Amino acid sequence: MSRPTDYFPYKNGVMTVDGVSLNAIAECTGTPVYIYSARGLLDPLKALQKGLKGLDHLVCFAVKSSSNVAILQLLSSHGAGVDLVSGGELHRAAIAGVPADKVVFSGVGKTPGEMARALDYGGNGIYSFNVESEPELRLLSSVASHMEKTAPVALRFNPDVDPKTHPYISTGLKKNKFGLNRAEILKIAREVSKYPGVSIRGISIHIGSQLLSLSPLQDAFKRVRALLEELEDILPTPLRFVDLGGGIGITYRNEKTIPIPRYCELIHRYFGPKAGLRHPMKILIEPGRSISGNAGILLSEVLYRKQRKEKDFLIVDAAMNDLIRPSLYGSHHEIVAVSRKTGARKKTDVVGPVCETGDCFGSDRPLPRSLDQGDLIAILSAGAYGFAMSGNYNSRPRPPEVLVAGGNFEIIRERETYDDLVRGEVLPDQTCPRPEAAS
Numbered sequence: 001m002s003r004p005t006d007y008f009p010y011k012n013g014v015m016t017v018d019g020v021s022l023n024a025i026a027e028c029t030g031t032p033v034y035i036y037s038a039r040g041l042l043d044p045l046k047a048l049q050k051g052l053k054g055l056d057h058l059v060c061f062a063v064k065s066s067s068n069v070a071i072l073q074l075l076s077s078h079g080a081g082v083d084l085v086s087g088g089e090l091h092r093a094a095i096a097g098v099p100a101d102k103v104v105f106s107g108v109g110k111t112p113g114e115m116a117r118a119l120d121y122g123g124n125g126i127y128s129f130n131v132e133s134e135p136e137l138r139l140l141s142s143v144a145s146h147m148e149k150t151a152p153v154a155l156r157f158n159p160d161v162d163p164k165t166h167p168y169i170s171t172g173l174k175k176n177k178f179g180l181n182r183a184e185i186l187k188i189a190r191e192v193s194k195y196p197g198v199s200i201r202g203i204s205i206h207i208g209s210q211l212l213s214l215s216p217l218q219d220a221f222k223r224v225r226a227l228l229e230e231l232e233d234i235l236p237t238p239l240r241f242v243d244l245g246g247g248i249g250i251t252y253r254n255e256k257t258i259p260i261p262r263y264c265e266l267i268h269r270y271f272g273p274k275a276g277l278r279h280p281m282k283i284l285i286e287p288g289r290s291i292s293g294n295a296g297i298l299l300s301e302v303l304y305r306k307q308r309k310e311k312d313f314l315i316v317d318a319a320m321n322d323l324i325r326p327s328l329y330g331s332h333h334e335i336v337a338v339s340r341k342t343g344a345r346k347k348t349d350v351v352g353p354v355c356e357t358g359d360c361f362g363s364d365r366p367l368p369r370s371l372d373q374g375d376l377i378a379i380l381s382a383g384a385y386g387f388a389m390s391g392n393y394n395s396r397p398r399p400p401e402v403l404v405a406g407g408n409f410e411i412i413r414e415r416e417t418y419d420d421l422v423r424g425e426v427l428p429d430q431t432c433p434r435p436e437a438a439s
């Protein structure tokens with residue numbers, strides 16, 4: 001698994017990406033700016049596809065981790081499908097040209113409108129709705145019946161295993177809102193005729209994100225296997241696929257991660273041709289972070305150095321609205337100077353301009369004392385859940401996104417303007433009916 005600087009090496013003392021210096025990109029786009037390496041995105045995708053060779057498989061990139069349409073198009077052109085969780089993500093998949101038979105739709109709160117759009121996607125509809133509750137299944141069945149369609153479904157199983165990750169990103173425990181438990185799934189399977197608008201074709205799971213050990217996955221796989229056995233005896237037609245979710249962690253600092261080949265071996269062991277399944281099954285996975293995380297950085301300029309006795313503050317032009325992970329989860333992102341600096345270091349807090357103490361990208365970092373106004377810093381491992389979770393807090397326009405491939409860089413999202421910030425806002429005027437006048 002890649003490390004934060006693998007795709008952003010120093011050359012002649014300056015950080016680069018695919019042979020392009022980050023200074024050159026900053027000169028063109030200004031800062032802050034998100035920068036992605038195409039190779040950084042494709043290498044992990046290819047490693048997963050290689051590891052799953054021999055299985056009928058599909059790697060569905062989790063759009064929520066990094067949802068720019070150019071990134072989706074790049075991954076799709078290399079065989080990836082997508083895992084999405086909203087009508088907005090479905091719209092992105094359509095723009096990126098992702099084929100319908102490579103789209104799965106997860107999420108606990110699908111609306112009837114989203115269901116209808118997904119049933120219409122590409123004409124014949126998407127590959128699978130990963131259904132998370134009985135009321136959702138009932139609604140999907142009715143929406144599909146009204147459209148004279150049959151919705152393909154995977155029931156999302158909550159296997160109740162502890163993924164041992166941050167509590168906000170654990171999803172496979174029974175106390176979490178996600179999925180159906182074994183009893184609920186068996187009940188649905190027994191009463192499948194109650195849902196004439198759906199066809200139950202698979203089981204899906206996703207136990208959590210930033211997993212650093214295989215053992216929770218192995219526990220979950222075991223439970224899925226046992227459930228598949230039980231379902232075989234109940235369902236009128238055999239299941240066709242298992243969707244094993246995402247969750248493989250990456251190195252942000254020095255974490256030891258799960259090697260992709262070992263993850264794939266585990267999948268072969270439980271679901272491959274020699275696994276003793278009654279019918280061969282297609283295997284889907286939904287990686288997000290392991291593909292996009294270390295393929296992207298957030299580049300920012302130092303605005304001020306504020307000197308204090310015990311530690312200094314570097315105030316930079318990126319803020320928590322651009323990358324919220326450190327503020328929200330206390331997560332660690334390496335921060336480095338783009339032009340290598342020698343000389344003494346000092347404990348430094350790297351902070352943004354937003355009016356919150358939590359607007360801090362890193363505390364007590366031993367950064368060069370000479371790093372000062374006008375210098376560029378890179379916040380690493382920002383490709384996943386970086387731009388995708390950004391917002392406009394403090395009325396800050398969101399940064400542009402740049403994709404670097406084959407020694408060239410392209411702006412794949414423009415910097416937002418002040419006009420973008422107020423788009424859709426309306427100054428009230430007398431033309432709106434007042435409540436008393438409305439009747």
Ligand code: LLP
Nearest residue numbers: 062106206209210246247286287288289385
């Ligand atoms: N599939 C489903 C159903 C998911 O809910 C998720 C992530 C994934 C796949 C992709 O998981 P990954 O391979 O990226 O771990 N904002 C948090 C992460 C939230 C993850 C939510 N679900 C963060 O910044 O760490």
